[in-house]
Amino acid sequence: MSDSIRNIVILTGAGISAESGIDTFRDGGGLWEKHRVEDVATPEGFARDPALVQRFYDARREAVQKVEPNAAHRALAKLDAEWEGDLLIVTQNVDDLHERAGAKRVLHMHGELLSALCASCEQRHKWSEPLVGNPACPGCGAEALRPDVVWFGEMPYEMDRIYDRLRRADLFVSIGTSGAVYPAAGFVRDAREFGAHTLELNLQRSEGSYWFDETRKGRASDLVPEWVAEILG
Template identity: 50%
Template sequence: MHVFVLTGAGISAESGLGTFRDKGGIWSKFDPMKLATPEAFAANPLAVHDFYNLRRRNLLGAAPNAAHHALARLEKGLADQGGGVFLCTQNIDDLHERAGSRHVHHMHGELLKSLCSRCGARARCETELSILDACPSCGRDNSLRPDVVWFGEMPYGMEEIEAALEASEMFVAVGTSGSVYPAAGYVELARSFGMETCEINLEPSDNAYVFDRKFYGPASETLPVFVDEILKG
């Protein structure tokens, strides 16, 4: 079996990383238009760097939870059976990788990478970024930004995502709000391909009505049980 898994902020919430659109989420405390757009970075790079430096420190102090480990187990288990997992995450953290998932598509980029706005080079970044940093590739200063997809920018690898969806037999969304596009539209695309769709969430998402099967509760509890079911066939 080939399974397409889409994960959102909810899967990392139990690891201490904040969600965005829930009550008390990150965007209820900060204005995304002042911190997560190319225009905001051009207008006030210091504030944007401060925001993402804090998030980077929080991420480095976090650890994957049982839900992340369950998806790594699913990837290995299906590969052993001749199938596979396409793990597409909206999250910019690296908790899937730290849990053991080997193939993760970060459609919204990665917090622990920098992106040069001059030459386009990407580099691992576990330290704080500032306007004084020079790009390790081209040497220009005042050019590095977090390698994350901001509002108004195109998610990474859209064609790869749609091809993986078409090649899958089951679509599973974990910890997603169902309100962020284009990701929120993938369940409809999956249904158009005739595959079974499943939602695993703390509570119903905005598009929960579209899914065939629904499992509600903490992802660290519901997802391992779901993975066991899939691997047993």
């Protein structure tokens, strides 16, 4: 298969980080870490109770710094280092495990826990400390920092760049995603329409599984290293 493949787009979701101990975004009850998604992952929730939202993300930010990349992250970092064609890892995850594993061609479409966004000057800053005390923005000095995370109702980052890469992809691979959250859930359909081969690596079939040319079921830490070894030949 790799002889005809030059350009690869990979989408990763919560399933790839779950094996590192990071909870998936929401369970069947629409909750995230026992909170209603509407309370902690929407602009309205932040406007209603900013201290609650800041504490929630402060806890997530602290927790993510205590976990480690797993075999799936490391395998994608190996692919990133050795693949001579175009490669883009688009992640829905807000952790930094791809980067800590060594991957460089990564795009965080939903933002990053280890980043703060200033609502005043709109600058982003690397951030590993709590935000609940309203620390000043390093850029403009305003006490207007918020988590640099895309909430429901907000536009994901760099969509033009993602669609441009999907247009040119020979292979689209989805890893550990539910296929339930748009616009990412629609990427497989876009990639197929542009002529890419499509592959799903997941614990179980996603909601959009019928759009994929091939589905492989299992743990990401098993499937991803196997697939990377296959694609690198």
